[in-house]
Amino acid sequence: MSLNGVFLSARILAACAPLLLAGPMVGAADPLATGMIAVSQTVQCCYREGAMSYVYVRQLTSDQPTTRVSRLLAPLEPTLLIETELSPGRYVVTSFQRACDGNCGFLDPPIDQCSSEPLELRAGIVVSVLVSVVPFGGCSISTEVETI
Numbered sequence: 001m002s003l004n005g006v007f008l009s010a011r012i013l014a015a016c017a018p019l020l021l022a023g024p025m026v027g028a029a030d031p032l033a034t035g036m037i038a039v040s041q042t043v044q045c046c047y048r049e050g051a052m053s054y055v056y057v058r059q060l061t062s063d064q065p066t067t068r069v070s071r072l073l074a075p076l077e078p079t080l081l082i083e084t085e086l087s088p089g090r091y092v093v094t095s096f097q098r099a100c101d102g103n104c105g106f107l108d109p110p111i112d113q114c115s116s117e118p119l120e121l122r123a124g125i126v127v128s129v130l131v132s133v134v135p136f137g138g139c140s141i142s143t144e145v146e147t148i
Helices: 003-021
Strands: 035-043 051-059 067-072 079-086 089-101 103-107 111-115 119-121 125-134 138-147
Touching: 035 051, 035 089, 035 119, 051 079, 051 103, 067 079, 089 125, 089 138, 111 125, 119 125
Parallel strands: 035 125, 111 138
Antiparallel strands: 035 079, 051 067, 051 089, 089 103, 089 111, 089 119, 125 138
């Protein structure tokens, strides 16, 4: 960049600085305008060769997951997998496992799948979701709602 380009960039930044420091911009997201979904998981015992756990949070008006996570299976104690702020709306949490086939570089097809009932997320609340997995026996989802 030439010396003139540097001076021009510095002048533009100096001119915009008061606007950037003046406070929130019009239309900026209000932290109280969102809700939070927190998904934890427990697993009773084990898959023989290990497994990968998959959790998706999807807004009902969309075919695409809003957020997703995959990881090696959680221990017996509840383990937080996802904690995310989302716009108010109706969401579904889906979970499934893929058992390792020899090692976790090769995975079996999805098993032990379950989905929540539609969850109504409103501004200022936290929906806590617990996915309880029983290897080769399915899973269940329970929810709790609390105000932030």
